[in-house]
Amino acid sequence: MIIPRLALRNLLGAGIRTWLNVVVLSFAFVSIIWSQGLLEGMNKQAADAMIHMEYGNGQYWHANYDRYDPLTLEDAHGAIPPTLQILVDNGKATPILITFATMYPNGRLQTVLLKGIDPNQSVMGIPGEFLAKSDAAIPALIGARMAKNTGLKIGDIVTIQWRDVNGTYDAQEATIVQVMTTSVQSVDNGTIWLPLKKLQNMTGMIGQATIITLAKGVEPPATNDTWQFENLDCLLKDLRDMVKSKSIGSSIMYIILLLLAMLAIFDTQVLSIFRRRKEMGTLMALGLTRVKVIQLFTLEGALHSVLAVLVGALYGTPLLALFAKVGWSLPENTDSYGFAIGDKLFPSYSLGLVVTTTILVMIVTTIVSFLPARRIAKLKPTEALRGRMA
Amino acid sequence: MKNDVIIETRGLFKRYPLGEHTIVALNDISLHFSKSEFAGLVGPSGSGKTTLLNIIGSLDSPSEGSATVLGNQIESLSSRKAAELRNHHIGFIFQTFNLLPVYSVFENVEFPLLLLGLSADERKKMVFEALEWVNLADRAKSKPAQLSGGQSQRVAIARAIVKRPAIILADEPTANLDAENSHHILKTMVTLNKELGTTFLFSTHDAKVVQYLRRKISLIDGHVASDELCQPA
Ligand SMILES: Nc1ncnc2c1ncn2[C@@H]1O[C@H](COP(=O)(O)OP(=O)(O)OP(=O)(O)O)[C@@H](O)[C@H]1O
Ligand SMILES: [Mg+2]
Numbered sequence A: 001m002i003i004p005r006l007a008l009r010n011l012l013g014a015g016i017r018t019w020l021n022v023v024v025l026s027f028a029f030v031s032i033i034w035s036q037g038l039l040e041g042m043n044k045q046a047a048d049a050m051i052h053m054e055y056g057n058g059q060y061w062h063a064n065y066d067r068y069d070p071l072t073l074e075d076a077h078g079a080i081p082p083t084l085q086i087l088v089d090n091g092k093a094t095p096i097l098i099t100f101a102t103m104y105p106n107g108r109l110q111t112v113l114l115k116g117i118d119p120n121q122s123v124m125g126i127p128g129e130f131l132a133k134s135d136a137a138i139p140a141l142i143g144a145r146m147a148k149n150t151g152l153k154i155g156d157i158v159t160i161q162w163r164d165v166n167g168t169y170d171a172q173e174a175t176i177v178q179v180m181t182t183s184v185q186s187v188d189n190g191t192i193w194l195p196l197k198k199l200q201n202m203t204g205m206i207g208q209a210t211i212i213t214l215a216k217g218v219e220p221p222a223t224n225d226t227w228q229f230e231n232l233d234c235l236l237k238d239l240r241d242m243v244k245s246k247s248i249g250s251s252i253m254y255i256i257l258l259l260l261a262m263l264a265i266f267d268t269q270v271l272s273i274f275r276r277r278k279e280m281g282t283l284m285a286l287g288l289t290r291v292k293v294i295q296l297f298t299l300e301g302a303l304h305s306v307l308a309v310l311v312g313a314l315y316g317t318p319l320l321a322l323f324a325k326v327g328w329s330l331p332e333n334t335d336s337y338g339f340a341i342g343d344k345l346f347p348s349y350s351l352g353l354v355v356t357t358t359i360l361v362m363i364v365t366t367i368v369s370f371l372p373a374r375r376i377a378k379l380k381p382t383e384a385l386r387g388r389m390a
Numbered sequence B: 001m002k003n004d005v006i007i008e009t010r011g012l013f014k015r016y017p018l019g020e021h022t023i024v025a026l027n028d029i030s031l032h033f034s035k036s037e038f039a040g041l042v043g044p045s046g047s048g049k050t051t052l053l054n055i056i057g058s059l060d061s062p063s064e065g066s067a068t069v070l071g072n073q074i075e076s077l078s079s080r081k082a083a084e085l086r087n088h089h090i091g092f093i094f095q096t097f098n099l100l101p102v103y104s105v106f107e108n109v110e111f112p113l114l115l116l117g118l119s120a121d122e123r124k125k126m127v128f129e130a131l132e133w134v135n136l137a138d139r140a141k142s143k144p145a146q147l148s149g150g151q152s153q154r155v156a157i158a159r160a161i162v163k164r165p166a167i168i169l170a171d172e173p174t175a176n177l178d179a180e181n182s183h184h185i186l187k188t189m190v191t192l193n194k195e196l197g198t199t200f201l202f203s204t205h206d207a208k209v210v211q212y213l214r215r216k217i218s219l220i221d222g223h224v225a226s227d228e229l230c231q232p233a
Helices: A002-013 A018-054 A070-075 A082-089 A127-134 A145-149 A195-205 A237-275 A276-286 A290-326 A351-378 A382-384 B051-058 B079-089 B106-116 B120-133 B149-161 B181-194
Strands: A059-064 A093-103 A110-119 A139-143 A158-163 A169-182 A191-195 A211-214 A227-230 B004-016 B019-033 B038-042 B064-069 B090-093 B168-169 B197-203 B216-221 B225-228
Touching: A002 B106, A018 A237, A018 A290, A018 A351, A070 A110, A082 A093, A093 A195, A110 A158, A110 A195, A127 A139, A127 A169, A127 A191, A139 A145, A145 A169, A145 B038, A158 A195, A191 A195, A195 B168, A211 B106, A227 B181, A237 A276, A237 A290, A237 A351, A276 A290, A276 A382, A276 B079, A290 A351, A290 B079, B004 B051, B004 B197, B019 B051, B019 B064, B019 B197, B019 B225, B038 B051, B038 B181, B051 B064, B051 B168, B051 B197, B079 B090, B090 B149, B106 B120, B106 B149, B120 B149, B120 B181, B149 B181, B181 B197
Parallel strands: A110 A191, A139 A169, B038 B197, B038 B216, B090 B168, B168 B197
Antiparallel strands: A059 A211, A059 A227, A093 A110, A093 A158, A093 A211, A139 A191, A158 A169, B004 B019, B004 B064, B216 B225
8 A cells, every 4th residue: 555655645746747737637537528428418418309309218110111211101101000009099109190292382392291190199299289279271380490491481371282092192282380499300301290180081091100109108019010119229329320420520629638638647757767767766775676666656647647537526527517507508500410409508427428537537647657667667776776866 | 703694795796798898896705794783895986885785785686606685695586575675674875865855854764664564653653763863853844855965864864774674785875975964974873883783884985984984895896905893983
């Protein structure tokens, strides 16, 4: 136990130089947690919004459904299996019918997805009550982005054209009854929400659905081959991949910071090995083994990281806590991120993130401290004693 | 008398390669030292004094011959065993004091006791005792940079003596001190030698040191030119 004690004594004895290194290292430490916390917050917030609006506890997809290929929609519909129908009847799941259509806002042609939902459902965050309240022939709900792209407003009437189950074209006018603001783009862009029954009638797909969404907390029952369960891991995979790729990009900043701190510590260590030779010789003469001297100098360097974590915690904890509480106002065009995050981002600092970062910083510091200290091993006590004292 | 021998060298050689030549720093040194001796190696610069002290202190090993210190065969000692020998039984005093700069006087003197794993109470007691011997108990909290040369060397003596080693090796301990401080330090060492029975072995070319010696060994070009007992002043 003597080595840690001596190392700390030496480190604190070195004064300003130690603290300079410690502060730089603590900046690296805190900013790693800061930037990773931001991304974790992004991930969590986006996932939460998507779960709330769309995914619930997962979705059953009709076997023919492919979310990247609208052309599959033609065949991707079927009757709701009995096991799921029970859940639907109890409000623990809700069916969605999706069909491909074209509309002509202001005379321009645009392709859209018509999605039918039960106006009274509460499984998803789509505000179906506006569809229930309206007495229009075809009440339609759209998102704010869709409204902006098409120029449609509440009360506007737009012609939509679709093909029914037999492939026959039909067209009718829909009335925009509400424009909803949501951060989740997949329920907004290119989507028109209609009452489920209405859409089933329009297409002749009575009692059918494309997707059945489970409510939060509802365990997925087994079904037949026509319906495949997609759990949240699958549904959120795109989001997670995107966050991961962004995380690599933002890592570069803090890797540079970390390198800077490591360089400072490495430099201090190298200098020590040269300037403190006589001290090493003295320690050996006093009965410290060479291995112990190496341990001492390595630990002295490594302890920078311990101090950095303490110092970082001192100013970082209130700073990051405040930041997590107040949030980070995002600029106007954050939509281009492709994330479902509101206009404010709340970073999320998990224990795992803090622990991993701490361990990472400690390991790297120990390595850069050990490398120069290893040279002591080649030193004979008599040679060391002839060296200069600091 | 023979039973009291704690240092013995037999046919000791130390050679350093220098290009195509070799420097013979020690040339067939055979010496005995007994418990409680107060002996000095004297000789011109380069005569091998430091080299011999380093071998006896297990900091270095001979090229040929053998050295036995407190029953330990220096030439075949592992570096760990050598460190242990130094830690327990040998105190060093250097020409340049070699105090640890970031430690206080107390911590410097305490250091060997920390290595020995003594308790805080024991350490404190022994450190202050040692500081009393060198008359520096009131400077326990000072840093080495705040001390004069004479005071620094007295701290170094306290550090060497604090663990009550059997042997203290002092390589030109007065070379950086003025006459008054030199005498002061030598008197302190004479007292410690008498009271504790510690064996002192010096290297010096300082006449002031020589007058305190009870045995004077002259080295010339790495071999013993004379070995005589003397009456200290
Ligand atoms: N590491 C070394 N490499 C080569 N030669 C050395 C080495 N150490 C000592 N020597 C040589 O060995 C000889 C004896 O050196 P030593 O330091 O023992 O002399 P000394 O009597 O202590 O001299 P001084 O009074 O100047 O301290 C000298 O010629 C010196 O140059
Ligand atoms: Mg010398």
